[in-house]
Amino acid sequence: TVYVVDNGAQYAQLIARRVREAGFYSEIVPHSVAADDLLGRNPAALILSGGPSSVYEEGAPRLDPAILNAGVPVLGICYGFQSMADALGGTVDRTGEREYGNTDIETSGGLLGQGQATVWMSHGDAVSEAPEGFSVTATSAGAPVAAFEDPDRRLYGVQWHPEVRHTPGGQALIERFLHEGAGLTANWSTGSIIDEQVARIRAQIGDEKVICALSGGVDSAVAAALVQKAVGDQLTCVFVDHGLLRAGERAQVERDFVAATGVRLITVDDSSIFLDALIGITEPEEKRKIIGREFIRSFERAARLVSEEEGSVKFLVQGTLYPDVVESGGGEGAANIKSHHNVGGLPDDLEFELCEPLRELFKDEVRAVGRELGIPEAIVGRQPFPGPGLGIRIIGEVTRERLDILRRADFIVREELTSAGLDSEIWQCPVVLLADVRSVGVQGDQRTYGHPIVLRPVSSEDAMTADWSRLPYDVIARISSRITNTVSEVNRVVVDVTSKPPGTIEWE
Numbered sequence: 001t002v003y004v005v006d007n008g009a010q011y012a013q014l015i016a017r018r019v020r021e022a023g024f025y026s027e028i029v030p031h032s033v034a035a036d037d038l039l040g041r042n043p044a045a046l047i048l049s050g051g052p053s054s055v056y057e058e059g060a061p062r063l064d065p066a067i068l069n070a071g072v073p074v075l076g077i078c079y080g081f082q083s084m085a086d087a088l089g090g091t092v093d094r095t096g097e098r099e100y101g102n103t104d105i106e107t108s109g110g111l112l113g114q115g116q117a118t119v120w121m122s123h124g125d126a127v128s129e130a131p132e133g134f135s136v137t138a139t140s141a142g143a144p145v146a147a148f149e150d151p152d153r154r155l156y157g158v159q160w161h162p163e164v165r166h167t168p169g170g171q172a173l174i175e176r177f178l179h180e181g182a183g184l185t186a187n188w189s190t191g192s193i194i195d196e197q198v199a200r201i202r203a204q205i206g207d208e209k210v211i212c213a214l215s216g217g218v219d220s221a222v223a224a225a226l227v228q229k230a231v232g233d234q235l236t237c238v239f240v241d242h243g244l245l246r247a248g249e250r251a252q253v254e255r256d257f258v259a260a261t262g263v264r265l266i267t268v269d270d271s272s273i274f275l276d277a278l279i280g281i282t283e284p285e286e287k288r289k290i291i292g293r294e295f296i297r298s299f300e301r302a303a304r305l306v307s308e309e310e311g312s313v314k315f316l317v318q319g320t321l322y323p324d325v326v327e328s329g330g331g332e333g334a335a336n337i338k339s340h341h342n343v344g345g346l347p348d349d350l351e352f353e354l355c356e357p358l359r360e361l362f363k364d365e366v367r368a369v370g371r372e373l374g375i376p377e378a379i380v381g382r383q384p385f386p387g388p389g390l391g392i393r394i395i396g397e398v399t400r401e402r403l404d405i406l407r408r409a410d411f412i413v414r415e416e417l418t419s420a421g422l423d424s425e426i427w428q429c430p431v432v433l434l435a436d437v438r439s440v441g442v443q444g445d446q447r448t449y450g451h452p453i454v455l456r457p458v459s460s461e462d463a464m465t466a467d468w469s470r471l472p473y474d475v476i477a478r479i480s481s482r483i484t485n486t487v488s489e490v491n492r493v494v495v496d497v498t499s500k501p502p503g504t505i506e507w508e
């Protein structure tokens with residue numbers, strides 16, 4: 001395992017993903033991890049992430065020199081690079097000059113500088129003197145020591161961020177460190193994930209019965225397919241139709257997913273219960289809480305049914321991903337922006353033991369596993385869809401009529417984006433109905449007084465941050481005219497051009 005020491009600021013996950021893309025299993029540990037603990041895990045290599053601190057600040061993450069003296073290959077990045085310099089007797093200066101964004105560097109041989117000319121920087125402090133035994137292999141205007149290395153001790157560091165896509169050749173740098181610097185051979189692949197997980201699931205579940213809530217989303221589908229592969233008939237999947245689904249979603253799960261996996265599926269239609277509970281509710285958090293609460297009730301009813309028919313259920317499958325695991329460990333004190341309700345992600349005080357076969361995986365790995373398991377592309381490749389569904393994409397009260405309007409508009413958007421070949425470029429494109437807003441329009445010489453539909457196409461790597469997607473104008477034009485021509489209640493289509501932050505991806 002290649003361990004990424006997290007010095008804060010969201011870079012650690014990106015680094016771990018890049019390491020896995022390179023074919024090495026990688027995990028994140030907090031910077032507070034004790035040297036003994038870390039070295040006791042027998043790391044193949046360590047990567048120290050960037051972070052928001054300055055090594056001189058009180059309480060800044062400190063690097064125990066023991067970690068650098070243990071003979072383990074280490075790559076320090078940005079703050080991690082500075083903390084290496086600091087721990088080994090180099091000098092870190094407050095230059096007073098920030099270097100931010102694309103930056104030109106000059107390299108002079110060495111392992112890390114190869115192929116690097118313009119890199120992405122984000123730092124205030126800079127290393128002005130490398131520790132003894134290190135050679136300086138890159139410099140920039142704001143960083144007299146932009147990279148250093150001591151190949152004999154297998155210690156490397158760079159001031160820039162090779163993990164971000166803005167650094168061309170960054171992935172290659174990380175791979176050079178792992179292969180040549182650390183002397184490792186890639187061994188992590190989709191096939192190895194499946195074999196390992198299937199064995200673990202079998203060991204965990206034994207002969208017991210297991211249940212899985214399917215949302216139609218990628219995660220719960222792949223988790224269910226893995227468990228199905230491991231324990232077959234002992235698994236029953238439950239799909240709760242809460243009436244807030246998109247057009248065709250339920251049929252897709254009932255038909256395509258079952259055909260591909262052979263899983264036993266029961267569907268409960270509780271849409272009336274959900275829609276009744278949402279009458280008169282307009283406040284987003286209130287909607288989310290009601291949907292979450294009703295979902296648990298529906299699921300519990302379904303679970304009782306399964307227990308009656310199949311025998312007592314002991315395990316519950318959840319599609320928890322690695323970022324959820326890292327975030328719930330490291331997110332203390334973070335503000336609650338929205339109460340995310342993950343259908344398929346139930347509270348763990350339900351009376352089951354949890355089986356979480358995706359706990360170690362990132363989304364793109366989950367997709368790769370799903371493909372290898374033969375789950376149809378329509379499910380594996382689909383964009384994220386929130387558990388509360390269309391309920392949080394109708395701004396205003398949720399009613400059957402409004403759901404019907406939004407479903408028709410959403411269907412057109414999805415069809416047009418797919419036929420323009422944009423599905424893999426866009427992270428997701430929520431379609432939002434501003435149900436309480438009306439505007440005047442004209443159609444066929446008639447005055448109309450209809451609702452706007454908002455398109456919210458975004459690009460993102462992990463949904464934590466996002467940018468609005470620059471959709472081709474002709475695609476927007478086709479979507480707009482198809483919606484306004486065929487969904488009579490809608491007379492305007494607008495595009496949301498806000499990044500996240502400050503906007504969130506969903507409108508509620």
Ligand code: XMP
Nearest residue numbers: 340341342343384386387388463504505506
């Ligand atoms: P926001 O709106 O917070 O969304 O920028 C980030 C990502 O999370 C999805 N999302 C949810 N997913 N249950 C989910 O399973 C939820 O309650 C929920 N709310 C938002 C959203 O679609 C985006 O991908």
